[in-house]
Amino acid sequence: xxxxxxxxxxxxxxxxxxxxxxxxxxxxEDVAQFGGCFGVTGTLYDEFGPQRxxxxxxxxAVIVGHAVGAAAAGLRPIAEIMFVDFMxxxxxxxxxxxxxxxxxxxxxxxxxxxxxxxxxxxxGAAAQHSQCMESxxxxxPGIKTVMPSTPADAKGLMAAAIRDDNPVVYIEHKxxxxxxxxxPEGEYVVPLGKADIKREGSDxxxxxxxxxxxxxxxxxxxxxxxxxxxxxxxxRTLIPLDKDEILKSVSKTGKLLIVHEEVKTSGFAGEIxxxxxxxxFDYLDAPIKRVTAPDxxxxxxxxxxxxxxxxxxxxxxxxxxxx
Amino acid sequence: MDxxxxxxxxxxxKMCTIRAFESKIVEIFAAGxxxxxxxLYLGEEAVATGVCANLExxxxxxxxxxxxxxxxxxxxxxxxxxxxxxxRTTGYCKGKGGSMHIADVDLGILGANGIVGAGMPIATGAAxxxxxxxxxxxxxxxxxxxxxxRATFHEALxxxxxxxxxxxxxxxxxxxxxxxxxxxxxxxxxISDRASGYGIPGVSVDGNDVIAVYEAAGAAIERARKGDxxxxxxxxxxxxxxxxxxxxxxxxxxxxxxxxxxxxxxxxLEKNLLKLNYAVQADLDKIKADxxxxxxxxxxxxESSPLPDPQELFxxxxxx
Numbered sequence: 001x002x003x004x005x006x007x008x009x010x011x012x013x014x015x016x017x018x019x020x021x022x023x024x025x026x027x028x029e030d031v032a033q034f035g036g037c038f039g040v041t042g043t044l045y046d047e048f049g050p051q052r053x054x055x056x057x058x059x060x061a062v063i064v065g066h067a068v069g070a071a072a073a074g075l076r077p078i079a080e081i082m083f084v085d086f087m088x089x090x091x092x093x094x095x096x097x098x099x100x101x102x103x104x105x106x107x108x109x110x111x112x113x114x115x116x117x118x119x120x121x122x123x124g125a126a127a128q129h130s131q132c133m134e135s136x137x138x139x140x141p142g143i144k145t146v147m148p149s150t151p152a153d154a155k156g157l158m159a160a161a162i163r164d165d166n167p168v169v170y171i172e173h174k175x176x177x178x179x180x181x182x183x184p185e186g187e188y189v190v191p192l193g194k195a196d197i198k199r200e201g202s203d204x205x206x207x208x209x210x211x212x213x214x215x216x217x218x219x220x221x222x223x224x225x226x227x228x229x230x231x232x233x234x235x236r237t238l239i240p241l242d243k244d245e246i247l248k249s250v251s252k253t254g255k256l257l258i259v260h261e262e263v264k265t266s267g268f269a270g271e272i273x274x275x276x277x278x279x280x281f282d283y284l285d286a287p288i289k290r291v292t293a294p295d296x297x298x299x300x301x302x303x304x305x306x307x308x309x310x311x312x313x314x315x316x317x318x319x320x321x322x323x
Numbered sequence: 324m325d326x327x328x329x330x331x332x333x334x335x336x337k338m339c340t341i342r343a344f345e346s347k348i349v350e351i352f353a354a355g356x357x358x359x360x361x362x363l364y365l366g367e368e369a370v371a372t373g374v375c376a377n378l379e380x381x382x383x384x385x386x387x388x389x390x391x392x393x394x395x396x397x398x399x400x401x402x403x404x405x406x407x408x409x410x411r412t413t414g415y416c417k418g419k420g421g422s423m424h425i426a427d428v429d430l431g432i433l434g435a436n437g438i439v440g441a442g443m444p445i446a447t448g449a450a451x452x453x454x455x456x457x458x459x460x461x462x463x464x465x466x467x468x469x470x471x472x473r474a475t476f477h478e479a480l481x482x483x484x485x486x487x488x489x490x491x492x493x494x495x496x497x498x499x500x501x502x503x504x505x506x507x508x509x510x511x512x513x514i515s516d517r518a519s520g521y522g523i524p525g526v527s528v529d530g531n532d533v534i535a536v537y538e539a540a541g542a543a544i545e546r547a548r549k550g551d552x553x554x555x556x557x558x559x560x561x562x563x564x565x566x567x568x569x570x571x572x573x574x575x576x577x578x579x580x581x582x583x584x585x586x587x588x589x590x591x592l593e594k595n596l597l598k599l600n601y602a603v604q605a606d607l608d609k610i611k612a613d614x615x616x617x618x619x620x621x622x623x624x625x626e627s628s629p630l631p632d633p634q635e636l637f638x639x640x641x642x643x
Contacts, residue, residue: 025455051455054486056482057478057481057482057485059478059481059482061444061474061475061478062443062444062447062475062478062479062481062482064444065441065443065444065445065447065448065475065478065479066444066445066447066448066451066479066482067448068444068445068448069383069385069433069444069445069446069447069448069449069450069451069452069462070448070449070451070452070455071448072428072433072445072448072449073383073433073448073449073452073453074452074456075451075452075455075456077448092438092441093441093444096437096438096441097436097438097441097444097445101426101434102639102640102641102642103419103639103640104416104419104420104424104426104434105415105416105419105420105424105426105428105434106414106415106416106417106418106419106420106639107417107638107639107642108415108416108426108427108428108429109426109428109433109434110642112642141640142640142641144641165642165643166641166642
């Protein structure tokens with residue numbers, strides 16, 4: 001084990017896989033000498049050189065589109081899109097090309113590529129640089145969606161994403177980049193589709209991912225002091241979703257709260273709620289609740305942004321209302 | 324011209340095969356035997372054939388919604404293609420793709436594509452893989468005049484020229500972006516002029532002259548193979564049919580249509596073959612008859628092939 005930040009862990013995940021497989025390369029805006037807009041690619045350019053760490057023009061469509069072609073031709077690209085908010089500039093390449101190529105071709109193509117992209121609010125970056133929009137991707141059959149919440153998961157899920165033979169959208173949260181934790185050294189893989197119980201509890205199940213998982217954990221500690229013992233489940237990957245672990249937990253606790261940072265309507269919490277209502281209705285002794293961002297764009301002023309974001313207080317309040 | 328007799332006769336046969344394939348689709352689509360949309364390549368046969376005559380199996384192409392010609396020219400299997408158009412299990416995509424998504428990755432065919440302009444980034448990526456692996460292969464992106472207006476055209480040409488990738492951007496200017504004539508959707512006559520914006524060569528040729536296409540594409544492909552980067556090649560041509568089957572093409576001036584029919588690439592090549600003494604009329608008639616028989620056989624194969632089991636819906640979404 002080694003102490004690493006979440007950003008260092010993502011980098012280490014890429015580094016180890018690049019050492020392991022010469023077909024893995026990295027391309028994106030400012031990822032080379034500059035080390036990435038958030039410093040995530042860091043020294044990889046110095047370590048692997050210009051053949052394998054490439055700056056691109058500001059051209060999101062061809063960043064993702066070229067990755068589709070390179071993947072179909074046998075490479076394993078990692079394409080970086082500087083902010084998840086920019087995915088609108090390359091959505092066709094993701095949802096009509098990468099996601100569907102295998103199916104359209106009757107299973108005769110593989111598209112092993114990772115699109116890495118940062119998400120999240122909390123830094124006054126306003127409406128076009130702060131979003132969480134994971135349900136854009138979960139709504140597309142053919143791609144997988146990964147959202148790590150800890151440094152160790154960030155590394156292990158990166159390895160799994162790179163080794164996966166499908167297009168994977170790997171969403172890293174800007175607020176987590178500087179968070180430190182223990183991370184296994186060398187090769188380390190966290191399988192896609194395996195949830196992690198981040199805190200065991202018996203009174204209520206809280207499902208949360210990415211930065212919101214950290215908020216849920218902090219809220220759970222405060223709730224414990226009030227006599228409510230919450231179980232916090234981190235699905236880690238939304239597609240594939242480990243629904244069994246969620247249902248198992250709800251069967252124990254009888255209550256479910258889902259927390260996410262994306263807006264409420266059509267957010268992924270609705271999907272989890274529907275699954276539990278459908279397959280775990282008899283376990284429930286209270287209505288399923290959600291704590292999410294409201295259905296508004298993200299405002300700039302810190303006062304407004306704070307009001308926008310789900311928080312520990314909002315989670316605690318929601319949980320208390322369920323008892 | 325460095326094309327030998329056998330090569331030119333082979334090119335002729337490919338063009339006749341495309342003509343026969345597409346003509347048969349006109350017939351079976353009108354008869355209601357195939358579902359969905361079909362966009363036919365009739366009249367443009369010289370482009371795909373002239374380009375692909377320069378390619379090897381290891382090379383890649385990215386095709387378009389009007390893709391049957393590219394696929395046949397790159398070596399696609401006629402029975403698998405026809406069965407796919409019929410939506411059968413024996414089709415290239417097991418009936419999951421249809422006309423607009425036929426692909427054969429083993430032959431370097433990275434798919435027809437239902438999104439106009441989507442093939443250029445994909446071909447750019449395949450070319451990147453060729454350069455990365457240093458395997459001497461190249462990629463060709465086919466696209467139309469309409470696609471040259473898309474952002475993907477700009478992004479792909481800009482990246483490919485900056486990275487000096489072994490890719491050829493092959494514009495099939497058939498004069499029409501669906502119902503919009505070229506002059507109504509762009510302020511230029513020669514799309515190859517756009518190459519100068521990327522610091523790469525641009526060339527326009529008569530896309531109905533297969534030898535001219537072969538030579539221009541050949542030079543571009545050779546340049547790509549040598550590591551000198553991309554070229555934009557514009558082939559000026561004309562689609563005989565509407566945008567899709569069912570579109571009568573009422574927006575076309577009948578005089579233009581008549582003029583272009585006179586420039587049909589197949590009779591032009593026949594004249595050349597006869598003039599060069601590479602064939603006599605009977606040879607050409609036999610080649611034509613043979614290709615038509617091949618297509619009949621492909622149709623029989625398709626029609627006698629099983630329809631997919633509904634469970635097939637759920638497979639191939641993800642690779643295991």
